[in-house]
Amino acid sequence: MKILVSVKRVIDYNVKVRVKSDQSAVDLTNVKMSMNPFCEIAVEEAIRLKEKGVASEVVAVSVGSKSCQETLRTAMALGADRAIQVEAEDGLDSLSVAKLIAKVAQEEAADLVIMGKQAIDSDNNQTGQMVAALLDYPQATFASEIVIENGEAQVTREIDGGLQTLAITLPAVVTTDLRLNEPRFASLPNIMKAKKKPLDVKTSADLGVEVGSNVSIVSVTPPPQRAGGIKVGSVAELVDKLKNEAKVVS
């Protein structure tokens, strides 16, 4: 079976973001970019399924400008067999990305599409669900365990009250939660090998998908700053402040 895994290039999760002074967006010039952490987990899961003999091929896909090829090379260094870059401007909305990935999934006849549950830049948590809807595939979001047997994926999901297990018939879409696995690091020889793996570039026109959005950004601003607090010297002083100053404890 073939697995399609999507990856997104985002600002590194350790970077403290700065909003541009014209309030148009977050400033991305000269900041460290990396693979979205949830996508790393998706890649790791796909590779583990291949190592278990469940999957025969893992194809990585990313939608974005040429710089996302770097992220695809990382996915291949981790173990993906080949990669597809769908050439597009960075920052397309989820629906456009979902349409492009759905089309790639169809062309590749992927049996399973594994995606991160959300990107840490836009924080949308939408694309996987949208890909599933567009293909009319079943979905299992926020996965913390995936077991594949008899053309079915048994997926344990992280829900608000605890855990839920669903069985979905392949082909299907699964999105990953943080606890699904611990992603590996790419070794230097594997990084070198990844340079020789095939990377196709497609455009939205090649895929016959029209992209565009009716959503526009009015402004991006920094969040309200909290006023600096104080340090108290003892538990007694803390309780006193909570009772008499903040009045949150009676």
Next chain:
Amino acid sequence: MSVLIIAEHDNKSLKPATLNTVTAATQIDADVHVLVVGFECQTVVEQASQVAGVSKVLVADNAAYEHQLAENVSKLVVEIAGNYGHILAPATTTGKNTLPRVAALLNVAQLSDVIKVESADTFVRPIYAGNAIATVKTTDPVKVLTVRATGFDAAASTGGSAERQVLSQVIASDRSRFVKEQLAESDRPELTAANVIISGGRGMGNGDNFKLLEGIADKLGAAIGASRAAVDAGFVPNDLQVGQTGKTVAPDLYIAVGISGAIQHLAGMKDSKVIVAINKDEDAPIFQVADYGLVADLFDAVPELEKSL
């Protein structure tokens, strides 16, 4: 046009996040309808009908909807979407699971985790783990959004008298099947709705030490939360996790014990009214957002705090 809200419930009771979503909806349009999709969920329908501000409750009660699978619910919502200008759901795991599917089927965008309604087509939502706030405008014919409960007050759960309409459509999926559920049991208030939360982090050392927090939680009627580090270390179950990838909370009082305050954790709690940090590392980033910080060993400070409350 009217606003449709997909109710958050477990077939037994309406979840509080629905009430916050009703408030968001009334800021868009006065005509607010609530859809209850489930199985043997009459008490939920009863509760939804009494919520102030709700004019109509739509009911889809069928065994096929028992676990509110996204495949079924999204198709049902799309069938009735023509009557609505906006479709809302609380930004819970259920809402996040279903609503993007609805949006894609309607070929429109979806806005996630809305914290403020500027107008019927302009909304405010956090991005980059809450480190930037985006105001976005949409011209989509149907606006589909999930609502962050902590961004809006809860609507009154009584005082309404909505009419009811039963939906007869039954949409079943043979490709997605519920297997089982393991829900964490707790007598404490629900994390996202609690007025006081006490959270533990890696500094707690192990799961048994979380018992130290229970005494304070009992005295303050607080919910217990955790940082991702504490969950990953296996100290507590993941549904206690507060942060970008867990739950977003905004209680009156948030007490962070042994939590360093990584960006991802702050994303889930920095809108709390008063933040208290107890940490032995005086350089921990949590002290930059804490109103009251106590540099102390939590194993001394927590029992002492419990005694003095």
